[in-house]
Amino acid sequence: MLKPPLFRKVNTRAREVHHRFGGDYRHQRNTEDELRSEVVRQGMHGHQRRGLDYTPLFKFLLSKVGQCWDDVYAEAISRLNSPEPIFWLVARHQHQQHDYVRVAEASYYSGLYIDEGGVLQVVNPNVGPSSLPPLCACCTHTFNGIRFTQSFRDNGEPEWLCET
């Protein structure tokens, strides 16, 4: 049985996508966004491939926690154009393990790792949609696809300008 790819193509004409589908513009970038990501990035590298959305991959990986990594990896690469996005979530080395990973403007996922037994695990199961405050008021922040439960708190600092 042929399974569908674990990524989707995104219409990179940002404005049109935004207007057609409402507030979900997390996959689009501009220079300002990239600059901003640089500032707020938490020990990560550029987790973005222009024009491709790996949400199906991230959901696939989360659904495979507790399973044999060799099997999970084999299936994942068979359904991807590149293995690279797998390792945005899954740490290759212990020092790369993160409680959470920010894959796009307001899209966060659990950091994953492979334990000594070769089983896929969550780095910190206590981190979830209620753990982090949104960075702005205008974007819908999600953790593993679930909306953040905290609301944006105006602490008097200048708010980042998001693409709206």
Ligand SMILES: [Zn+2]
């Ligand atoms: Zn925003």
